[in-house]
Every structure is written in C-alpha cells, then in structure tokens.
Amino acid sequence: MSLLEQESKPMPWLVRLLLALVLIGPLVWLAGIHDYTDVPKGMLIQFGALVLLLVWLVAAARRGELILRTSQILPPLAACLAWAGVALLYAHTPYEGLGSLLRWLPALPIVVIGAVMLREPSWRRGLLMAIGAAGALTALLGTIQALTGWSPVEQVRPPAASFANRNVAVDFVLLTLAINVGLALDESRAWRRILCGRGMSAAFRLRHGLFLKKSLKSVGGLLNFLT
Numbered sequence: 001m002s003l004l005e006q007e008s009k010p011m012p013w014l015v016r017l018l019l020a021l022v023l024i025g026p027l028v029w030l031a032g033i034h035d036y037t038d039v040p041k042g043m044l045i046q047f048g049a050l051v052l053l054l055v056w057l058v059a060a061a062r063r064g065e066l067i068l069r070t071s072q073i074l075p076p077l078a079a080c081l082a083w084a085g086v087a088l089l090y091a092h093t094p095y096e097g098l099g100s101l102l103r104w105l106p107a108l109p110i111v112v113i114g115a116v117m118l119r120e121p122s123w124r125r126g127l128l129m130a131i132g133a134a135g136a137l138t139a140l141l142g143t144i145q146a147l148t149g150w151s152p153v154e155q156v157r158p159p160a161a162s163f164a165n166r167n168v169a170v171d172f173v174l175l176t177l178a179i180n181v182g183l184a185l186d187e188s189r190a191w192r193r194i195l196c197g198r199g200m201s202a203a204f205r206l207r208h209g210l211f212l213k214k215s216l217k218s219v220g221g222l223l224n225f226l227t
Contacts, residue, residue: 011126014055015117018110021048023130026172027137027162029153036154037164042103049106056113071115077107128179135176138162138169 025048030040060066084101088094118124138161145151145159156164163169 019130053109132180
C-alpha cells in the first residue's frame with residue numbers, strides 16, 4: 001500500500017511552511033541586482049529557516065516543553081558545520097569561507113525541526129514530494145527555455161531555469177533525481193509513474209546538454225525528445 005493511501009493526521013501549518021520553503025526556495029530570483037539568482041535564494045532560505053526556528057521555539061515555550069528528536073543526518077551535519085567554523089579561525093581570508101558557512105547554517109534548524117515535526121509517514125513523503133517537485137519544475141523551465149528561447153530569468157549559460165548557469169541548475173536537478181525515482185517506485189498509479197519517468201528522462205537529457213543542440217528545434221528533434 002502506498003504511503004499516500006495510509007490514513008494520517010492533518011498536516012500542521014508549520015510543516016506546510018517547511019514544505020513551501022523547500023519547494024519555492026530553489027525557484028526564486030530577483031532581477032536588477034548583480035547576483036540575481038544565488039542571493040535571493042539564499043536570503044529566502046535563511047530568512048525562512050529563521051522564521052521557522054522562532055515560531056517553533058515560541059510554540060515550545062507556550063507549551064512549556066521543548067521536544068527534541070534525534071536524526072541520522074544531524075550528527076554529521078553538526079560536525080561539518082562545527083569544523084567549518086573552526087577552520088575559519090585560522091583561514092587567511094575568513095570572510096570568503098564565512099559566506100559558504102552562512103549558506104549551510106539554515107540546514108541545521110531545518111533538520112532539527114523536521115526531525116520533531118515530521119512524525120507521520122505522509123508528512124515525510126510530502127517533504128520528499130516538495131523537493132522532487134522543485135527539481136521537476138527546474139527541469140521543465142529549462143526545457144521550455146531550450147525549446148523556445150524564452151526565459152523570464154536572465155541566462156549566463158542557458159538553459160539554466162531559475163539559475164544563471166546551467167551547470168548549477170543541473171547539479172540541483174540531479175540531486176532530486178533519487179527522490180523522484182523512489183517516489184515513482186512507491187506510486188501505485190501508472191500515470192504518475194509515467195509522469196515521474198518522463199521528468200527524470202528530461203533531467204538526464206538536460207544534464208548531457210541535448211537541449212542545446214539546434215536539431216532539437218526541428219520536428220525530428222522534438223519527436224526524438226518526446227520518445
């Protein structure tokens with residue numbers, strides 16, 4: 001039986017906020033600034049993680065109880081962040097590494113909150129679906145850019161979807177492939193498995209740069225892509 005078919009409690013709004021942050025974060029950009037893709041994404045994720053942490057702590061204070069649960073990913077994540085902080089102490093140019101560290105810090109409260117809040121299997125599946133959907137939407141936008149040449153986001157090395165460089169976009173899409181594979185294998189409805197398969201095929205083709213070929217703009221190239 002699929003996890004979606006199992007009965008579960010209504011999803012708390014804090015979990016919904018976490019899923020929305022994971023889904024929307026990789027897709028945002030802000031035109032008119034120098035780093036119009038990475039900076040808006042980082043600001044949204046950092047601000048969103050801070051809001052989630054504050055709301056979670058306020059809710060715990062009102063209950064008079066702070067609940068913590070262990071997670072297998074938490075110890076290595078905390079160790080990596082701690083070592084990165086120590087390495088900055090003797091770095092020749094600590095300000096360069098500080099930016100990278102600040103980008104990774106939001107992962108810590110998100111993992112802690114997720115370990116506590118994602119109690120139901122369907123809630124955990126919802127998080128995986130949000131990550132997979134973000135990757136699928138990125139691949140879809142990149143496909144549209146390659147086929148039509150139209151893009152709402154300025155491109156440095158197209159097709160890059162909501163990123164400036166296609167190499168960065170592909171790295172993100174590939175990270176979500178394993179999740180989409182798992183979701184497809186667990187899905188009992190055939191049309192959803194086919195949809196996931198087509199999305200993964202599009203991601204692989206994006207990875208190998210097939211969208212950049214001029215032949216894809218022809219009817220024969222389009223038929224080859226669809227099949």
